[in-house]
Amino acid sequence: MLTPVKNLEKLQPYPFERLRALFGGVQHAGGLSHVNLSIGEPKHPTPELIKQAVINNLDGLAVYPGTQGLPAIRNTIAQWILKRFEAQVNPDTQVLPILGSREALFAFAQVVLDGCPAGSKVVFPNPFYQIYEGATFLGGAEPVFVNIDQATGLPDFASLSAETLAATRLMYVCSPNNPTGAVYTLDDWQRLFDLADEHDFVIASDECYSEIYLDEGNPPIGGLEAAARLGRSDFNNLVVFSSLSKRSNAPGLRSGYVAGDADLMADFLRYRTYHGSAMSTTIQAASVAAWSDEAHVAENRRLYREKFESFKAIIGDKLPLHIPPAGFYFWVKVPGSDTEFAKMLFEQAHITVLPGSFLGRTHEGINPGDGYIRIALVASKSECDEAAHRIHAIL
DSSP states (O other): OOOOOOGGGGOOOOHHHHHHHHTTTOOOOTTOOOEEOSSOOOOSOOOHHHHHHHHHTGGGGGSOOOTTOOHHHHHHHHHHHHHHHOOOOOTTTSEEEESSHHHHHHHHHHHHTTTOOTTOEEEEEESOOTHHHHHHHHTTOEEEEEEEETTTTEEOGGGSOHHHHHHEEEEEEESSOTTTOOOOOHHHHHHHHHHHHHHTOEEEEEOTTTTOBSOTTOOOOOHHHHHHHTTOTTOTTEEEEEEHHHHTTOGGGOOEEEEEOHHHHHHHHHHHHHHTOOOOHHHHHHHHHHHTOOHHHHHHHHHHHHHHHHHHHHHTTSSOOOOOSBSSEEEEEOSSOHHHHHHHHHHHHOEEOEEGGGGOOOBTTBOTTTTEEEEETTSOHHHHHHHHHHHHHHO
């Protein structure tokens, strides 16, 4: 009798575990300070207004918070969504505070997949944020990888077979995309909504990079905005996830929101009352302060634009760098093996980048991350410039 494989055993090592293993025994060049450009952890200072809001509301540590969150945070998020995306959401039925987008992206899949038959599928881009895959396995479903088109930086979900789409229960969409920074257009969203309507699956839109973009006059379209513009004001089968981690340089705050289809949100709220994911009222108060201010976000974008332009200018023609429309990554084609290139940078320049193959899976004979590296421009400008000079010198 065969012993069934536990879902936990299907989980693969996280990319940064693989990175540590890759560098095991590798000696970096002596005398050089380390520049870590591998992990998407913002390093710009957390705004003082957020810190002060935490200090001013420490009494919240003495009470149990409610899962739904206080009206103040739900109203603030709804107002921000209306201002940013021109989409009207009901703060009482269509918005929930979450402990960062990561936990909610995982937990939401457990709600959607509850009661689904064997063979149910979850679709997402390849390369991808590994939480999508883990949530799929632990929800008892099968992952479907859709390779990105390197020319567009986006996957073509419409290329899936009718059979696969018929079995799909959930589709993760990432716009701006990690790692390419590519952004869905309104036409792209229309095609996604058409697929969801035809095959009756849920779209989970991961928008944690939505506020890091190149052109101040052209912010990325979000899922709620697209739905509103296309006459889908009920946001049927759509939920979006966002976070203050990247937007406000507050990854340790563990704060974000999920918003969309009221029926799905009701199920998710019910799940969360058992899941134990209520946000401290102290953190809620700090989140209200963060969502209410745009000046620090605009300054954040300015810093990233400055680093992108400087890094690219220093590297010159040594690597084919293309500044993306959004996000804070360079997705770069490198000569030869991406893992060997990453090892070379660590050994010779004491710089850490992430091999693209660690973010993808082999599908249809191709891992679309092979031969690419992801460079996260999260360190200070001086550190990023220093890394660029070292890379230029080596190449």
